[in-house]
Amino acid sequence: QVQLQESGPGLVKPSETLSLTCAVSGYSLFSGSYWGWIRQPPGKGLEWIGSIWHSGSTYYNPSLKSRVTISVDPSKNQFSLKLTSLTAADTAVFYCARYHTGYDAFDIWGPGTMVTVST
Amino acid sequence: QSVLTQPPSVSAAPGQKVTISCSGSSSNIGNNYVSWFQQFPGTTPKLLIHENNKRPLGIPDRFSGSKSGTSATLGITGLQTGDEADYYCGTWDSSLSVVVFGGGTKLTVL
Numbered sequence: 001q002v003q004l005q006e007s008g009p010g011l012v013k014p015s016e017t018l019s020l021t022c023a024v025s026g027y028s029l030f031s032g033s034y035w036g037w038i039r040q041p042p043g044k045g046l047e048w049i050g051s052i053w054h055s056g057s058t059y060y061n062p063s064l065k066s067r068v069t070i071s072v073d074p075s076k077n078q079f080s081l082k083l084t085s086l087t088a089a090d091t092a093v094f095y096c097a098r099y100h101t102g103y104d105a106f107d108i109w110g111p112g113t114m115v116t117v118s119t
Numbered sequence: 120q121s122v123l124t125q126p127p128s129v130s131a132a133p134g135q136k137v138t139i140s141c142s143g144s145s146s147n148i149g150n151n152y153v154s155w156f157q158q159f160p161g162t163t164p165k166l167l168i169h170e171n172n173k174r175p176l177g178i179p180d181r182f183s184g185s186k187s188g189t190s191a192t193l194g195i196t197g198l199q200t201g202d203e204a205d206y207y208c209g210t211w212d213s214s215l216s217v218v219v220f221g222g223g224t225k226l227t228v229l
Contacts, residue, residue, distance in 0.1 A: 048218035061217050103169035105154035111163055
């Protein structure tokens with residue numbers, strides 16, 4: 001059974017950098033899927049942040065591209081998100097998800113982790 | 120303002136059928152597959168429909184998807200109170216080079 005689990009700080013100060021990790025179990029990162037990060041501000045809709053192919057190729061939302069880095073750690077079967085220059089507008093639940101290329105959709109999601117940007 | 124437009128809310132009685140629309144353009148829905156997600160409050164989005172009209176294993180056939188031109192539709196028949204949730208459409212936008220989602224539709228089963 002494929003499972004994803006996000007981890008990282010729940011509270012970050014404005015202007016700082018957010019680092020989140022998504023641990024993948026029951027499936028190898030190198031089995032041919034894309035992996036992505038999606039966020040959801042409180043009471044609002046979903047926003048795609050970016051995705052990474054197992055080869056390391058990345059695709060970012062242009063609105064966030066200057067602040068986002070997604071990377072993979074093959075030794076730990078996990079991938080990570082870094083988001084810099086945080087503001088209160090970045091407060092959201094952050095989800096990691098598997099993009100199933102056969103389905104052309106995000107088919108498995110982590111439970112999400114709430115990140116609050118505040119002093 | 121979402122690239123994909125969904126009605127903020129829909130409602131119907133138990134046992135009835137409801138449809139949720141998702142309107143886009145030729146750069147997204149018109150030329151790419153649409154997926155649909157169900158999200159209960161405080162929980163993770165769940166894939167209901169992929170590739171416009173296909174259901175993953177375990178999704179009941181009460182849920183259906185269709186696409187015509189630059190619009191897509193999610194249909195739910197035999198409504199149950201347990202279907203009350205937010206529903207989102209999503210697809211790739213070839214012009215913006217982003218995955219885009221609709222703003223979400225809150226389903227109320229009266």
